[in-house]
Amino acid sequence: MKKEHTLTVYTENQVGLLNKIAIIFSRRKINLESFNSSPSEIEKIYRFTIVVIETEEVVRNLVRQIEKIVDVFKVFNNTNDEIIWQQIALYKVPTSVIMKDVKVERLLREFGANAVVIRNDYTVFEATGQDDEINNLLKELDKYGLIEFVRSSRIAIIKSSEGVHKKVLDMQKNDPRKSPINNEYLNHKSKIFQM
Amino acid sequence: METVAQTTLENNIGKTHNVSGSLAVIDALLSEEVTTVFGYPGGAIMPIYDALYDFGDSLQHILVRHEQGAIHAAQGYARASGKTGVVFATSGPGATNLVTGLADAQIDSTPIVCITGQVFAHLLGTDAFQETDVINITTPITKWNYQVTDANEIPEVLAKAFYIASSGRPGPVLIDITKNAQLQLFEYKGYRQCVHVRSYRPEPIVRKGYIEQAAQLINRAKKPFVIFGQGVILGNAEKEFLTFIEKAGIPTAWTIMGMSAIPTDHPLAVGMLGMHGNYGPNYLTNECDVLIAIGMRFDDRVTGRLDKYAKQAQVIHLDIDPAEIDKNVQTTVPVWGNCKETLPLLTELIDKKNYPEWFAEFEAKKERETTLLIEKELNPTSDQLTMGEVMKVLNELTHGDAVIVTDVGQHQMVACRYTKQNQSRSNITSGGLGTMGFAIPAAIGAKFGAPERQIIAIMGDGGAQMNIQELGTIMQYQPNVKILILNNSFLGMVRQWQELFHEKRYSFTDIQSPNFVTLASAYNIAGKQISKRDELKSSLKEMLDHPASYLLEVAVLHEDNVFPMVPQGKGVAEIVLSKEEI
Numbered sequence: 001m002k003k004e005h006t007l008t009v010y011t012e013n014q015v016g017l018l019n020k021i022a023i024i025f026s027r028r029k030i031n032l033e034s035f036n037s038s039p040s041e042i043e044k045i046y047r048f049t050i051v052v053i054e055t056e057e058v059v060r061n062l063v064r065q066i067e068k069i070v071d072v073f074k075v076f077n078n079t080n081d082e083i084i085w086q087q088i089a090l091y092k093v094p095t096s097v098i099m100k101d102v103k104v105e106r107l108l109r110e111f112g113a114n115a116v117v118i119r120n121d122y123t124v125f126e127a128t129g130q131d132d133e134i135n136n137l138l139k140e141l142d143k144y145g146l147i148e149f150v151r152s153s154r155i156a157i158i159k160s161s162e163g164v165h166k167k168v169l170d171m172q173k174n175d176p177r178k179s180p181i182n183n184e185y186l187n188h189k190s191k192i193f194q195m
Numbered sequence: 196m197e198t199v200a201q202t203t204l205e206n207n208i209g210k211t212h213n214v215s216g217s218l219a220v221i222d223a224l225l226s227e228e229v230t231t232v233f234g235y236p237g238g239a240i241m242p243i244y245d246a247l248y249d250f251g252d253s254l255q256h257i258l259v260r261h262e263q264g265a266i267h268a269a270q271g272y273a274r275a276s277g278k279t280g281v282v283f284a285t286s287g288p289g290a291t292n293l294v295t296g297l298a299d300a301q302i303d304s305t306p307i308v309c310i311t312g313q314v315f316a317h318l319l320g321t322d323a324f325q326e327t328d329v330i331n332i333t334t335p336i337t338k339w340n341y342q343v344t345d346a347n348e349i350p351e352v353l354a355k356a357f358y359i360a361s362s363g364r365p366g367p368v369l370i371d372i373t374k375n376a377q378l379q380l381f382e383y384k385g386y387r388q389c390v391h392v393r394s395y396r397p398e399p400i401v402r403k404g405y406i407e408q409a410a411q412l413i414n415r416a417k418k419p420f421v422i423f424g425q426g427v428i429l430g431n432a433e434k435e436f437l438t439f440i441e442k443a444g445i446p447t448a449w450t451i452m453g454m455s456a457i458p459t460d461h462p463l464a465v466g467m468l469g470m471h472g473n474y475g476p477n478y479l480t481n482e483c484d485v486l487i488a489i490g491m492r493f494d495d496r497v498t499g500r501l502d503k504y505a506k507q508a509q510v511i512h513l514d515i516d517p518a519e520i521d522k523n524v525q526t527t528v529p530v531w532g533n534c535k536e537t538l539p540l541l542t543e544l545i546d547k548k549n550y551p552e553w554f555a556e557f558e559a560k561k562e563r564e565t566t567l568l569i570e571k572e573l574n575p576t577s578d579q580l581t582m583g584e585v586m587k588v589l590n591e592l593t594h595g596d597a598v599i600v601t602d603v604g605q606h607q608m609v610a611c612r613y614t615k616q617n618q619s620r621s622n623i624t625s626g627g628l629g630t631m632g633f634a635i636p637a638a639i640g641a642k643f644g645a646p647e648r649q650i651i652a653i654m655g656d657g658g659a660q661m662n663i664q665e666l667g668t669i670m671q672y673q674p675n676v677k678i679l680i681l682n683n684s685f686l687g688m689v690r691q692w693q694e695l696f697h698e699k700r701y702s703f704t705d706i707q708s709p710n711f712v713t714l715a716s717a718y719n720i721a722g723k724q725i726s727k728r729d730e731l732k733s734s735l736k737e738m739l740d741h742p743a744s745y746l747l748e749v750a751v752l753h754e755d756n757v758f759p760m761v762p763q764g765k766g767v768a769e770i771v772l773s774k775e776e777i
Contacts, residue, residue, distance in 0.1 A: 012394050023335050064518035070339040070359055073394045
């Protein structure tokens with residue numbers, strides 16, 4: 001069954017790496033729902049957050065192909081229940097409408113949106129949330145003469161993430177030739193393989 | 196470390212400061228003990244060629260006639276020797292001509308380092324003369340690639356290149372060096388071999404748990420079956436593999452890429468897998484209870500239709516590349532790691548056994564294949580020669596000691612089905628990519644990689660014409676390679692499919708050939724054309740005994756088909772022995 005998977009990819013900061021990751025998907029004609037790249041908490045290491053809608057089996061193979069890229073440290077594959085995730089969206093609305101209609105102000109408060117810029121002609125609000133929240137606010141503001149809208153790609157924190165930072169650092173310290181991947185595969189396989 | 200590097204440096208290039216990027220490239224190659232480079236000069240790589248000029252004694256450069264020839268030669272070199280093949284090419288068309296070879300080396304896991312020249316860094320992205328974005332073009336077909344724009348990066352990047360190309364699952368690496376970096380003088384601190392790239396894990400950890408599970412499965416099996424690929428050769432694990440199968444006593448079949456890792460006449464060998472492999476191993480894949488796959492990747496040409504592939508079997512998959520596990524075939528027990536390391540651990544845990552009844556099933560299938568097919572192919576009653584009988588006579592003369600380099604098509608399948616091979620690295624072919632035009636340049640490279648061995652390049656009349664310009668390279672450097680053209684006046688494999696699946700509509704498969712012998716003689720290569728059975732053996736002998744390169748063209752049956760065949764979309768057990776069965 002296809003569902004949303006969020007991949008968290010730790011990489012070296014290298015020119016062209018984005019392309020190396022992106023072509024793993026495009027070669028298989030898999031659409032990227034969202035793609036974010038930013039420096040991680042570890043110096044010189046980047047963190048990509050990629051969202052795809054695919055089956056577990058396909059995603060597992062994608063993960064392994066991405067991990068084969070020389071400059072990639074580690075890829076984590078999580079379903080939505082395993083992550084805390086957010087997107088940010090910016091909405092540009094005519095200031096005159098907001099001044100006129102109190103409903104708009106209430107609406108914005110309800111969605112936790114903040115004004116970023118207020119000018120005579122327009123006001124820009126930002127809201128943070130998940131797809132539904134951002135879409136609902138979009139739908140509402142559309143009624144009030146929305147001028148422009150943009151949303152960011154997803155960023156996500158893995159709930160059971162104590163080891164994420166540590167694991168990447170471990171990778172530098174450990175036997176350089178060996179991969180320190182956990183034994184999760186063995187556990188998983190115990191369901192299939194019965195001795 | 197410091198002193199070692201320093202010594203190499205002084206020995207190699209005799210100075211340590213104000214060194215040009217180009218000289219640092221040459222020093223890197225010498226430090227990696229590269230002895231042979233295949234290449235073609237051009238504008239953007241001229242500084243490297245200029246530096247190379249002074250090192251003719253220690254670094255042999257083979258000037259090919261086309262960059263595709265250079266990379267196939269480097270592949271042949273790597274496959275025959277186990278060392279990393281090195282290629283020089285210039286920017287633009289020089290670099291794009293490498294693409295087919297890179298894709299070939301990537302899919303067949305061949306260690307190659309390509310060094311391409313690039314326009315000056317300040318011209319990047321300006322559509323300068325002979326500028327192409329070679330990094331982005333080659334990203335999906337290299338294990339790693341990198342563009343150098345500053346000479347200070349050269350030593351470290353080349354060290355990384357050689358390390359990445361040859362470690363773990365090998366593959367091609369391309370380093371693109373802008374002309375300014377080649378010319379730039381810099382403070383050179385010497386070359387240090389790379390042993391670690393922090394984000395790169397060439398080998399997964401070997402986990403004892405899996406090996407124990409695998410051993411239990413094997414010990415309990417009634418009809419176990421070992422299938423292996425090139426991983427055994429790439430891991431230099433031929434001895435460990437033999438020890439394993441000889442203790443296990445399990446029937447063993449190879450993929451086309453694994454061929455020659457064990458002698459083809461080994462008592463446990465049951466033949467080749469795949470679309471045109473042997474009848475028994477294909478058919479019985481679907482009857483075994485435990486399938487032990489070693490260093491192979493379940494290519495579609497091996498598995499046929501996946502949902503009809505070994506569904507009854509529990510699958511043990513040994514591979515160095517975690518991405519191969521469960522990629523095509525669901526594994527019961529994965530054994531991650533280099534089989535040189537994992538096989539001895541597994542051998543220790545398994546019982547010494549043999550399976551006479553199970554072997555008898557293979558024997559029966561072999562007998563059927565022999566009577567219905569092989570016998571006719573090797574001892575035909577037709578007036579015209581068959582490809583199979585050429586292989587039979589060749590075996591009588593080489594006794595299996597030659598390196599067989601094949602091109603792609605019918606002759607390739609026939610050569611891999613019938614040639615006898617006694618030692619590892621005797622079968623050099625374009626397996627994954629199926630690159631026509633591979634054989635001549637790969638054979639040249641193989642001769643430089645294994646000069647003590649007899650190299651025989653076997654090809655069809657189509658493939659022979661696809662990189663035939665490399666006869667010029669043979670003329671110039673005189674590597675002793677034998678060129679055996681099996682000419683059926685058709686693009687035979689495509690014609691076979693047209694006959695079987697497209698109602699004999701022979702759309703553009705009748706191909707005319709030049710007079711190959713005359714052409715060879717224009718390149719000062721001796722040759723002969725034959726078509727009669729009674730001159731076959733003497734002519735093959737003449738070719739093999741000739742002290743230099745030799746081209747023998749054998750006219751063979753025009754509309755012969757390669758069987759057995761697992762038709763596309765069919766399961767391995769639906770393998771057919773003749774076209775009547777399709």
